[in-house]
Amino acid sequence: MTTTSTISPLIDPYGRPIEYLRVSVTDRCDFRCVYCMAENMTFLPKADLLTLEELEVVCRRFMAVGTRKIRLTGGEPLVRRNIMHLIENLGAEVGRGNLDEITVTTNGSQLHKMADDLYRAGMRRVNVSIDTLDADKFKHITRWGDLNKVLDGIDAARSAGLEIKLNAVALKDFNDEELGDMVAWCGEMGVDMTIIEVMPMGDIGSENRVDQYLPVSLVRANLAKRFTLTDLDYRSGGPARYVEVKETGRKLGFITPLSHNFCESCNRVRLTCTGMLYMCLGQDDSADLSAALRQHGVDGLDAAIVEAIGRKPKGHDFIIDRRHSAPAVSRHMSVTGG
Numbered sequence: 001m002t003t004t005s006t007i008s009p010l011i012d013p014y015g016r017p018i019e020y021l022r023v024s025v026t027d028r029c030d031f032r033c034v035y036c037m038a039e040n041m042t043f044l045p046k047a048d049l050l051t052l053e054e055l056e057v058v059c060r061r062f063m064a065v066g067t068r069k070i071r072l073t074g075g076e077p078l079v080r081r082n083i084m085h086l087i088e089n090l091g092a093e094v095g096r097g098n099l100d101e102i103t104v105t106t107n108g109s110q111l112h113k114m115a116d117d118l119y120r121a122g123m124r125r126v127n128v129s130i131d132t133l134d135a136d137k138f139k140h141i142t143r144w145g146d147l148n149k150v151l152d153g154i155d156a157a158r159s160a161g162l163e164i165k166l167n168a169v170a171l172k173d174f175n176d177e178e179l180g181d182m183v184a185w186c187g188e189m190g191v192d193m194t195i196i197e198v199m200p201m202g203d204i205g206s207e208n209r210v211d212q213y214l215p216v217s218l219v220r221a222n223l224a225k226r227f228t229l230t231d232l233d234y235r236s237g238g239p240a241r242y243v244e245v246k247e248t249g250r251k252l253g254f255i256t257p258l259s260h261n262f263c264e265s266c267n268r269v270r271l272t273c274t275g276m277l278y279m280c281l282g283q284d285d286s287a288d289l290s291a292a293l294r295q296h297g298v299d300g301l302d303a304a305i306v307e308a309i310g311r312k313p314k315g316h317d318f319i320i321d322r323r324h325s326a327p328a329v330s331r332h333m334s335v336t337g338g
């Protein structure tokens, strides 16, 4: 299918160009991180998922109206069957100059097998999520994960030529004391790191978010005792604020979704594996692109995309405190992919 279009580049009602599409290609995962999922998660019926071909059509229609960057996420994107087909097809568009970048956010469990293929397909960067470098704690936080396998995956990715960024969620009484060592470790490996505040998304069973919540401002203050952190002007269009760590020379991002400091530059929307488009990570409003595509074809899809962007809200409404430990949005992060 062609990526040309008769509709103009997408600009939302607040003047923000929409250039970045995040696609959650599956809600399933081979881990059960305690802040992300309940252990006995009920996943979507497979029949509800967009096929990989349909996901590609939606990506291409977004590219036709200005999307320059696509990130695949999930759930665990690399466990979706035949996901390499989609990555190869979108990677080819990077080669043709129709897309600046195709990337993935992964828990790293499949990287040892897939890193070379990802690079060959045109991917150059991957985000890998690790919250601790202690194998026992890693098992505890992911419930099902194996740290050594993930570290092997990181080695494989670096050997393949993929640039890595590490994502870590800041968790009270879990990794507060360790984040400094992780910053140093990233420095030794020559990779950037982002520290994420826990967001109130989806029911996570018996775990309590108030117990998990560690303000990133506190993390930063602690790290500043050990490292020299200099604010950078660099912005990714997303919620991260970056500093340079003088001692390692690497960038360190802080994602504080509970503040509104990033909404004004938000350039992204999120597609779920069932074809729902969420215009904001922290709001429930969505558009059913699956129905538009299946009932009205590509023209219907184009119209639904334009209509949805016209509803992109100015910002989110996240709050976590003692009175608000219930999820601010009912869907899990694994549905919209973070």
Ligand code: SAM
Binding pocket: 029, 035, 036, 073, 074, 075, 076, 077, 105, 106, 107, 127, 128, 129, 167, 168, 169, 196, 197, 198, 199, 200, 201, 333, 334, 337, 338
């Ligand atoms: N499975 C992949 C992974 O873990 O990287 C991709 C999907 S995961 C939902 C994307 C990112 O969201 C991960 O870095 C994960 O740690 C983070 N995440 C999940 N639930 C979260 C929550 N409730 N608050 C903040 N970050 C969360």
Ligand code: SF4
Binding pocket: 029, 030, 031, 032, 033, 036, 037, 074, 075, 076, 107, 129, 334
């Ligand atoms: Fe899976 Fe990623 Fe959620 Fe962990 S954070 S359960 S790896 S989707």
